[in-house]
Amino acid sequence: MVNSGYSKEEMNKYMKEYVKNSQSINCKCGGKYKSYNKYIHLKSKKHKKYSDNNDLQMYNKVNNIIFDEDLKSKFIEFLNKK
Numbered sequence: 271m272v273n274s275g276y277s278k279e280e281m282n283k284y285m286k287e288y289v290k291n292s293q294s295i296n297c298k299c300g301g302k303y304k305s306y307n308k309y310i311h312l313k314s315k316k317h318k319k320y321s322d323n324n325d326l327q328m329y330n331k332v333n334n335i336i337f338d339e340d341l342k343s344k345f346i347e348f349l350n351k352k
């Protein structure tokens with residue numbers, strides 16, 4: 271950012287506009303985040319709890335559907351890697 275061609279003031283103004291114009295997004299987890307905050311929100315406790323629950327639900331679903339032990343263990347491996 272040393273040679274961006276913008277002064278600090280211009281950058282600040284740009285960032286302020288960006289934040290002002292950003293949209294508030296309702297997340298599946300029940301939380302809310304600003305578009306520029308998505309990355310942080312995805313790492314928040316609330317969202318993690320939701321996505322962990324989702325994984326568990328998915329796992330339970332798969333557990334009921336997949337009877338092939340080999341496929342099942344592959345899927346569990348996949349979930350654990352996430």
Ligand SMILES: [Zn+2]
Pocket residue numbers: 297298299300301311312316317320
């Ligand atoms: Zn969320």
